[in-house]
Amino acid sequence: MHDPLRPHRHDPNPEPPSPDAEIALDLPDGQTRLIAVEALRAMPRTALDACYIVSTGHGTSGPFRFEGVRLQALIARWWDGPLTSVEVVSGDGFGTRVLAEELADEGPRPILLATDCDGQPLRRADGLVRLIVPSERDDALRQVKWVARIRLVNG
Numbered sequence: 160m161h162d163p164l165r166p167h168r169h170d171p172n173p174e175p176p177s178p179d180a181e182i183a184l185d186l187p188d189g190q191t192r193l194i195a196v197e198a199l200r201a202m203p204r205t206a207l208d209a210c211y212i213v214s215t216g217h218g219t220s221g222p223f224r225f226e227g228v229r230l231q232a233l234i235a236r237w238w239d240g241p242l243t244s245v246e247v248v249s250g251d252g253f254g255t256r257v258l259a260e261e262l263a264d265e266g267p268r269p270i271l272l273a274t275d276c277d278g279q280p281l282r283r284a285d286g287l288v289r290l291i292v293p294s295e296r297d298d299a300l301r302q303v304k305w306v307a308r309i310r311l312v313n314g
């Protein structure tokens with residue numbers, strides 16, 4: 160079975176999986192919160208300059224200035240209990256796992272849920288809402304477009 164947390168394809172899907180950018184946030188206690196993109200945009204914002212989308216198969220694009228909300232800030236707003244990892248999965252079955260240690264040790268370039276790029280709102284076709292993992296510069300497999308579900312895992 161295809162595991163979205165281990166994507167193996169390098170053909171980026173060009174099509175948004177749905178028109179809607181709402182995100183479902185699964186909490187470790189079994190509850191789910193639905194987060195509209197407007198609610199995400201209303202949160203404190205962070206910008207990251209000089210981001211590149213690096214693809215082994217089809218080159219590099221950028222630099223981009225991505226702007227949005229820190230993944231850590233989103234988590235802190237909804238969950239203050241213990242956490243071991245966070246699964247970020249798109250509507251087209253593409254995803255990555257972020258470890259709690261990564262979030263604790265982010266430094267000046269934090270992981271972002273981007274809603275804007277180069278001063279413009281990201282369009283759905285561009286990947287709204289897009290995860291940006293600035294430490295990953297190999298193959299773009301963690302630069303997840305169309306984030307649909309964020310699962311907080313403890314244990």
Ligand SMILES: Nc1nc2c(c(=O)[nH]1)N[C@H]1C(S)=C(S)[C@@H](COP(=O)(O)O)O[C@H]1N2
Pocket residue numbers: 168169170171172173212213214215220249250251252253298299300301302303304305
């Ligand atoms: N949801 C989703 N995110 C994705 C992919 C995808 O197919 N679906 N492809 C990945 C790959 S392999 C690449 S190279 C980049 C391409 O990003 P771009 O469309 O901005 O160039 O997105 C990454 N994120």
Ligand SMILES: [Mo]
Pocket residue numbers: 168169170171213214215216298299300
């Ligand atoms: Mo890729």
